[in-house]
Amino acid sequence: MNLKVLCLALILSEATCRTGFEITVPRDTVTGFYSEDLILPCTFPVDSSWDLRSTVITWQRGLDVIHSFYYNQDQLERQNQHYVNRTSLFSQEIAQGNASLKLDKVTLHDAGVYTCSVSTNTGSQKKSFGVKIAAFYSEPRLHFSLLTDGVNLLVTSDGGYPSPTLQWLMENSDITNQTQTHLMQDTHTGLYVVSSLINLTEVTNSSLTFILHNKPLGQDIRREIQLFSNKSEKQEESANRYHGLFILISVILLLLLIVMSALFVFITRRRKEQTKLNDFEEVEQAEIQVPNGKTTCL
Ligand SMILES: *[C@@H]1O[C@H](CO)[C@@H](O)[C@H](O)[C@H]1NC(C)=O
């Protein structure tokens, strides 16, 4: 009992027995995957004089005790509620200096600074490192809705953490500014549901690219969407050509109508002229009509 108190006192005080006793923990922050098991690594030196019964291993997050081991067994009476039934040491590996902790089914609440403390008959030390939890975003789902003047395209992905960065490309140019992104956090799990909306009023044949990036996990979801316009360029072009042709034909028909009416007037006047040879005024008028008729024909 005295040994236990002594050892705990040793661990909790900053002082360590500096007899070359050096424990090893990760230098960088460890990333755990949501709902999976996470191993928190910690090793200590063992030599021929090492004694298991005098070894104390304690894992803490802040002041909370996560797991304790001494007298060659787990001692969990002071364990924090949050970690009950979720922690274990690799008991077979302790003799090789392995003080790593296995934490089952991690959640976002498990993020924080963890401290591994090891005290043996050859020395003691404690070291800390950060743990963060991340989750992969699911395969994005596409929803199309047709509007009277275009298409609404909604992409949704969920179950991810932390918040992602989204990008939209249209034929390699960035159109992210023309989109609306919504981020929702599940109140229970804390995981995100991300959705991004884009309105396409002018649908042309083009490729749209949706990119979701989850930095801590290096997750990159890149999906290409090919857009096909129902209206073809050829159709539009030919429609324009036909329109022009229609105007041309109308003009020609109109000219023809003018020529024919002029001819009709000319002929009727001529006939009148033949029947009323003594009417000079009318002959003069008919003569004036001739050049007029000719000009129209040209
Ligand atoms: C400790 O042992 C476990 C179980 O064999 C292993 O997965 C882990 O990598 C070991 N940790 C170190 C730091 O050697």
Ligand SMILES: *[C@@H]1O[C@H](CO)[C@@H](O)[C@H](O)[C@H]1NC(C)=O
């Ligand atoms: C831990 O496990 C024991 C035995 O399986 C069980 O009785 C207890 O309810 C569990 N506690 C929690 C908090 O899950």
Ligand SMILES: *[C@@H]1O[C@H](CO)[C@@H](O)[C@H](O)[C@H]1NC(C)=O
């Ligand atoms: C998006 O809009 C912001 C502010 O309106 C601007 O600073 C940024 O350059 C724009 N990005 C692109 C890719 O157009």
Ligand SMILES: *[C@@H]1O[C@H](CO)[C@@H](O)[C@H](O)[C@H]1NC(C)=O
């Ligand atoms: C897209 O259209 C919907 C309704 O049709 C509108 O509520 C929304 O604000 C539009 N979004 C953008 C990015 O223009």
Ligand SMILES: *[C@@H]1O[C@H](CO)[C@@H](O)[C@H](O)[C@H]1NC(C)=O
């Ligand atoms: C375009 O879509 C409309 C409505 O679905 C259809 O009636 C028409 O035939 C389509 N045109 C082409 C060129 O596919």
Ligand SMILES: *[C@@H]1O[C@H](CO)[C@@H](O)[C@H](O)[C@H]1NC(C)=O
């Ligand atoms: C778009 O692609 C379709 C199918 O490849 C083609 O029939 C149509 O003419 C194209 N439209 C335009 C505007 O290029």
